[in-house]
Amino acid sequence: MNAYDPVGTKVFETEVLIIGGGVTGTGMMRDLALRGVNCLLIDQKDLNAGASGGNHGLLHSGGRYAATDWQTAAECRVEAQILKNTAQDCIDECGGIFAAVEGDDPDFAACFPDRCAKAGIPCHSLSPAEARAREPSLSDKVFAAFAVEDATIDPFHITLGNVNHAQKLTDSVYCPHTEAVDFEVASGTITSVLCRDNRTGDSVRIRAKQVVNAAGAWAMNVARLAGCTDVAVLYAKGTLIISNARMSNGVINRLRVPGDGDILVPGGTVSLLGTSSDNIASPDDVRPTINEVDRILREGIGLVPSLEHTRFIRAFSGVRPLLQTPGTDVDGRKASRGFRLFDHEDQGLSNFASLVGGKLTTYRLMAEKTGDLVARRLGNEAPCTTATALLPTGEADRWTKPGFAPRYWYKRNDPTDAILCECEMVPQSAVNEIAADAVGAEKNMTLRAIALRSRIGKGSCQGSFCAARVTSHLYERDVYECGEGRDHMRDFVSERFKGVRPVVWGKQMPQMELAEALHCGLMGLDLQDVGNNENGDGTA
Amino acid sequence: MKRQTRHHNVQLAVIGTGLAGLAASIFALERGITTAQIGNTGAVAYTTGYFDLLGATGGHVINDPWQGIDALRRVEPDHPLSRISNDDIRTAFVLFTKAVSAMGVGYTQLGERNQMALLPAGLAKPTLSVPNTMMSGIIARERRARALIVDFAGLQNFSAKEFCANMGPSWPGLSAVSVAFPDMECGGQLYAEVMARALEVPKNRARLAERICEHIGDAQYVGLPAILGIHKPDIVHHEMEQLLGVPLFEIPTLPPAVPGIRLREMFEQVLPKNGLSLVPQQKVQRVEFDAKGVTLYLQDNFGDVVIEAEAAILATGRFLSGGLVADRNDVREGLLDIAVRQPDNRADWHRQDYFDARGHPINRLGIDVDEQGRPLNAQGNLVDERLFAAGTVLAHQDWVRQRCGAGVAIASSYKAVESASKILINTHDLRT
Numbered sequence: 001m002n003a004y005d006p007v008g009t010k011v012f013e014t015e016v017l018i019i020g021g022g023v024t025g026t027g028m029m030r031d032l033a034l035r036g037v038n039c040l041l042i043d044q045k046d047l048n049a050g051a052s053g054g055n056h057g058l059l060h061s062g063g064r065y066a067a068t069d070w071q072t073a074a075e076c077r078v079e080a081q082i083l084k085n086t087a088q089d090c091i092d093e094c095g096g097i098f099a100a101v102e103g104d105d106p107d108f109a110a111c112f113p114d115r116c117a118k119a120g121i122p123c124h125s126l127s128p129a130e131a132r133a134r135e136p137s138l139s140d141k142v143f144a145a146f147a148v149e150d151a152t153i154d155p156f157h158i159t160l161g162n163v164n165h166a167q168k169l170t171d172s173v174y175c176p177h178t179e180a181v182d183f184e185v186a187s188g189t190i191t192s193v194l195c196r197d198n199r200t201g202d203s204v205r206i207r208a209k210q211v212v213n214a215a216g217a218w219a220m221n222v223a224r225l226a227g228c229t230d231v232a233v234l235y236a237k238g239t240l241i242i243s244n245a246r247m248s249n250g251v252i253n254r255l256r257v258p259g260d261g262d263i264l265v266p267g268g269t270v271s272l273l274g275t276s277s278d279n280i281a282s283p284d285d286v287r288p289t290i291n292e293v294d295r296i297l298r299e300g301i302g303l304v305p306s307l308e309h310t311r312f313i314r315a316f317s318g319v320r321p322l323l324q325t326p327g328t329d330v331d332g333r334k335a336s337r338g339f340r341l342f343d344h345e346d347q348g349l350s351n352f353a354s355l356v357g358g359k360l361t362t363y364r365l366m367a368e369k370t371g372d373l374v375a376r377r378l379g380n381e382a383p384c385t386t387a388t389a390l391l392p393t394g395e396a397d398r399w400t401k402p403g404f405a406p407r408y409w410y411k412r413n414d415p416t417d418a419i420l421c422e423c424e425m426v427p428q429s430a431v432n433e434i435a436a437d438a439v440g441a442e443k444n445m446t447l448r449a450i451a452l453r454s455r456i457g458k459g460s461c462q463g464s465f466c467a468a469r470v471t472s473h474l475y476e477r478d479v480y481e482c483g484e485g486r487d488h489m490r491d492f493v494s495e496r497f498k499g500v501r502p503v504v505w506g507k508q509m510p511q512m513e514l515a516e517a518l519h520c521g522l523m524g525l526d527l528q529d530v531g532n533n534e535n536g537d538g539t540a
Numbered sequence: 541m542k543r544q545t546r547h548h549n550v551q552l553a554v555i556g557t558g559l560a561g562l563a564a565s566i567f568a569l570e571r572g573i574t575t576a577q578i579g580n581t582g583a584v585a586y587t588t589g590y591f592d593l594l595g596a597t598g599g600h601v602i603n604d605p606w607q608g609i610d611a612l613r614r615v616e617p618d619h620p621l622s623r624i625s626n627d628d629i630r631t632a633f634v635l636f637t638k639a640v641s642a643m644g645v646g647y648t649q650l651g652e653r654n655q656m657a658l659l660p661a662g663l664a665k666p667t668l669s670v671p672n673t674m675m676s677g678i679i680a681r682e683r684r685a686r687a688l689i690v691d692f693a694g695l696q697n698f699s700a701k702e703f704c705a706n707m708g709p710s711w712p713g714l715s716a717v718s719v720a721f722p723d724m725e726c727g728g729q730l731y732a733e734v735m736a737r738a739l740e741v742p743k744n745r746a747r748l749a750e751r752i753c754e755h756i757g758d759a760q761y762v763g764l765p766a767i768l769g770i771h772k773p774d775i776v777h778h779e780m781e782q783l784l785g786v787p788l789f790e791i792p793t794l795p796p797a798v799p800g801i802r803l804r805e806m807f808e809q810v811l812p813k814n815g816l817s818l819v820p821q822q823k824v825q826r827v828e829f830d831a832k833g834v835t836l837y838l839q840d841n842f843g844d845v846v847i848e849a850e851a852a853i854l855a856t857g858r859f860l861s862g863g864l865v866a867d868r869n870d871v872r873e874g875l876l877d878i879a880v881r882q883p884d885n886r887a888d889w890h891r892q893d894y895f896d897a898r899g900h901p902i903n904r905l906g907i908d909v910d911e912q913g914r915p916l917n918a919q920g921n922l923v924d925e926r927l928f929a930a931g932t933v934l935a936h937q938d939w940v941r942q943r944c945g946a947g948v949a950i951a952s953s954y955k956a957v958e959s960a961s962k963i964l965i966n967t968h969d970l971r972t
Contacts, residue, residue: 290885291887475699516940521945
């Protein structure tokens with residue numbers, strides 16, 4: 001404790017402080033824990049709050065980058081295979097195709113196999129009839145198609161698994177809602193990182209031998225806190241929409257220069273159509289817009305015509321933290337998907353590193369490179385083992401997998417284990433397990449934290465009913481007191497609404513109307529003054 | 541089986557079986573108008589059972605609904621309630637609640653002001669008329685009396701602990717207890733409707749009362765989720781009070797909830813006895829207007845149904861019941877494609893913040909009507925002089941946020957029936 005710290009400041013000591021609870025930060029935590037290193041991971045919000053949670057979950061075959069960036073493409077191919085071998089539980093090897101439809105550039109399509117070959121990406125040509133036999137929803141205007149080894153990956157499962165594994169290995173700790181606000185530096189070394197608990201406002205002081213910045217879209221802000229001016233991040237906002245049902249067997253890519261609405265990715269029982277790309281000035285408070293949704297839908301319909309009449313349940317946005325190197329193009333579509341590790345030694349710091357750029361598919365490699373640097377600085381000679389070590393699935397981090405909860409519930413056959421989320425069939429035992437054991441969620445359990453660690457709120461009702469049921473259940477278990485649960489429910493349904501708003505039409509409109517009748521009419525959540533004041537009648 | 545076409549020949553056809561349709565049928569039958577009614581009864585399972593007149597504006601509670609309507613006339617002159625006189629609204633409300641009470645679901649209105657009625661998660665809302673089974677809860681809360689709130693293991697739609705935690709700051713005398721429902725002790729999932737039917741049997745009431753009595757202690761009131769019978773709630777309520785020895789009240793639950801099921805079953809059982817030709821759970825497919833009158837076409841399991849009437853009331857509700865339909869960038873009326881005045885773009889349907897106190901513009905879209913309650917087309921002319929509209933399909937109101945759903949349904953149905961009666965031949969008004 002420092003003499004100037006506010007009263008009540010908590011102090012943590014660790015070997016390595018990692019800032020950013022996305023797939024890269026958690027991947028580093030596990031990488032280092034496998035080398036025997038104790039880490040402390042913090043995030044200003046919670047796991048996967050940035051790009052790691054705001055993407056389509058594609059495990060790239062590399063085909064997408066074959067034309068523009070063959071090194072990244074080759075990296076994707078190798079890394080995808082490693083993840084398929086080591087994190088099988090988190091991956092659906094559904095395969096994928098690239099298809100060009102009338103109006104697309106035939107030359108681009110014709111070059112595709114050669115470009116894949118250059119990056120070593122397996123690819124074979126399909127006739128239009130073969131392509132449509134594989135993917136019946138594909139447009140009948142297809143003129144060229146290729147099969148590739150695309151797969152899908154559940155980024156929440158990966159992240160939860162990484163944290164859980166690191167906790168088991170070296171008692172590493174994850175603290176959510178903890179934001180770095182200041183760095184204390186003495187003779188070229190960061191001695192402490194001062195943080196704020198964003199829920200309580202309390203101060204936290206963290207002393208670490210090494211500090212790693214894996215803050216994704218916020219990496220530039222964190223680097224600047226440490227006085228480093230060498231990190232530049234380009235913020236490219238991407239919006240996707242989620243359909244009510246799975247629309248294809250595998251991934252369907254548009255075979256043309258990357259653009260809006262060029263990819264349809266299955267995600268368990270649903271599909272995700274993406275992705276827009278717009279450069280923005282700040283990575284905070286992004287939300288999907290109607291304009292973005294209409295743009296990706298208009299393009300997507302050209303590839304898969306049935307999207308015209310598909311029911312969409314939600315849209316969401318993420319910010320791609322793209323590496324901005326001096327003098328390069330600032331178009332997010334053309335910016336490199338590669339990554340760069342900054343050791344900041346030229347900035348005068350000896351125990352700080354920042355990792356910028358990269359992709360979900362290559363997160364393991366990014367963690368390995370950073371782990372090598374940090375381990376060397378610590379004098380730790382253990383090699384990286386993430387290329388072969390299997391990622392275990394813990395009891396509390398298995399609930400994000402589509403279809404797992406209903407199978408578990410059915411097998412368990414306990415009549416007292418009531419279903420709280422009917423869309424995704426999540427029973428109360430799942431919520432109990434998450435509330436008890438979920439990494440970083442033990443304290444101050446919120447609906448958002450439970451939803452992040454399960455399928456709750458992800459079905460077609462988008463949390464209208466299950467938010468109320470889970471809240472009641474948590475009151476029953478004495479997790480909540482007074483109006484706390486009600487505030488969490490308000491917060492949760494408000495947050496969901498941001499994603500639902502741009503896709504409310506057709507069958508989603510009665511759903512929305514029902515949600516409002518439930519939350520406002522039946523539960524009175526819009527009349528905040530009622531019940532809390534002395535009179536209890538809403539009068540001042 | 542031979543399929544046949546069945547014909548109904550009536551004076552008035554009511555399209556829709558929600559609260560507005562129900563009110564329209566009641567008012568029409570009272571006037572001696574022969575009436576047929578068609579529609580789905582979907583949304584009624586989502587009601588608390590309270591009949592609101594006007595309870596809130598801009599996120600704030602309105603204590604006096606009549607003053608509230610006077611104020612509404614100045615700021616929202618197009619609101620359906622603004623266009624009906626307070627005398628007519630009052631007459632309609634009284635007639636309707638009396639009729640519903642007489643049919644077996646008793647309602648009480650405590651004076652002219654709104655009461656703060658209890659909600660499932662422990663908040664309260666302003667309302668005007670309350671089922672008798674729920675009345676004591678309002679009084680107990682006003683008195684801050686000691687009350688025991690009971691829930692049931694396995695009934696997910698209501699948590700006594702949650703109710704007490706949220707209500708506690710303004711009502712400290714609450715305590716929560718969980719009991720097992722007779723013959724449903726295994727802890728599996730319970731359904732409020734099944735429990736309510738069980739409590740129509742005297743033996744089950746006695747057993748439940750015995751279990752609750754163990755926990756009453758010094759409580760002055762007992763509160764239960766709404767499960768006190770489907771068909772004779774007032775009798776079940778009264779007898780349970782006798783058994784418990786203290787006043788008892790129901791608290792509405794999350795859906796599917798008993799208060800709405802009561803209204804639906806009462807409506808389906810009693811009104812046909814009073815002369816209503818009811819075609820429940822069906823949707824009208826087509827409506828034609830010709831020199832003879834209005835003709836409605838639909839189909840059920842037995843074949844085609846044709847209803848010929850002199851006038852029709854459209855009480856089809858909003859999106860949930862199909863009265864309105866939203867395409868990607870366009871809202872339309874679901875049956876006759878009546879004009880819906882609306883913004884150019886979907887971006888103006890909802891505000892950015894879900895709980896914005898102003899409410900969402902989409903909820904105020906609907907049908908425009910003339911002073912007689914007749915829908916207007918895009919040019920401002922009558923769709924047909926024999927067509928009337930009532931209830932939440934009407935534009936310029938936000939029934940959820942303004943807590944005016946029952947008020948709009950009842951008052952606009954009253955006006956629609958009154959206007960329709962003027963163009964009917966040979967009515968025998970039962971009221972004279």
